[in-house]
């Protein structure tokens with residue numbers, strides 16, 4: 001297959017590209033804008049392997065760029081859309097880019113697929129979405145037919161993108177599938193997200209800013225599992241369907257933090273309780289029966305995945321120090337400066 005992978009230089013997209021090139025004979029074009037979250041170095045392992053490098057093309061560009069997208073979609077059998085602004089806290093600071101990429105960008109991709117399909121070609125569209133479209137789940141677990149109830153600007157942009165995808169399936173007969181992934185962690189994740197933020201801060205003996213009482217709960221999915229699930233849905237998903245991709249370990253944020261510190265041999269005194277994220281979703285939890293019935297389940301448990309992740313960040317200081325350069329200091333001060341000044345013992 002020839003795949004167009006948008007956002008393929010980001011955290012999950014690059015894992016998808018690395019694993020797909022290693023496991024198949026597919027040819028992949030990565031289209032990535034290289035925002036602060038995108039990093040060409042995430043694809044270095046593929047570029048260092050001659051047989052994989054021959055099947056990989058990198059294009060720096062925006063999914064909102066219609067002529068560019070049209071020309072790339074004209075040469076592809078499927079589009080796998082990872083491109084998004086992905087950090088909830090940044091969407092609370094300024095949501096504009098979230099809407100541009102998450103709604104206009106998705107529309108540009110869908111239009112290009114529609115046009116290609118109208119010329120008689122088969123092009124599948126995979127939208128990589130999130131469990132956050134369900135909103136906070138106080139008890140039980142979300143199933144795919146539940147109503148969407150997003151609560152952050154990030155989640156709303158993702159839900160809007162999904163609605164457009166569904167509309168193109170219904171109205172234009174576009175071949176679409178959607179994945180809704182759980183909280184993902186692992187190597188190459190930008191240190192703005194809680195797992196790498198807490199690992200890298202702890203490695204530097206810097207404070208770990210735990211929001212509120214830390215009793216929020218997330219279901220943790222190892223990045224290789226998330227990437228493989230997207231590939232599985234691309235290959236086997238039924239057109240028009242959405243599939244939950246649950247994690248392999250529900251944890252309170254406090255417990256996750258304690259596990260990270262234990263793996264690093266660092267003290268709990270590094271943890272500071274800081275003023276909470278506005279509109280913070282207390283819990284996410286999805287039912288994975290639909291994807292399991294199709295034949296896929298996560299393989300990496302949270303204990304193993306977390307140990308591997310801690311080991312990777314410990315061994316790859318250059319990678320995350322680069323991500324914590326440039327405008328990182330300004331972002332960190334904006335997001336955490338006052339919070340840490342007002343923090344209390346956790």
Ligand code: NAD
Nearest residue numbers: 007009010011012033034035037038062063084086181184
């Ligand atoms: P990320 O922020 O690490 O990567 C996003 C990538 O998209 C970056 O490489 C960035 O440069 C690129 N990008 C952003 N805007 C673009 C644009 N307009 N045109 C082209 N490229 C653009 O994100 P991630 O954590 O790898 O998430 C990937 C996808 O998975 C996102 O759609 C996200 O909503 C979804 N998702 C993430 C998680 C998670 O826990 N990280 C869980 C479920 C779903």
Ligand code: DAU
Nearest residue numbers: 086087088130131132182183192193194195209210211216
């Ligand atoms: O659930 C899937 C979603 O998971 C994805 O769609 C998003 O792209 C991804 O960023 C992630 O969203 P979260 O908001 O759940 O992830 P984050 O790592 O930002 O936060 C995880 C939990 O940790 C959440 O309850 C907030 C808390 N947290 C986070 C940060 C950054 C803290 O307590 N302190 C922090 O500094």
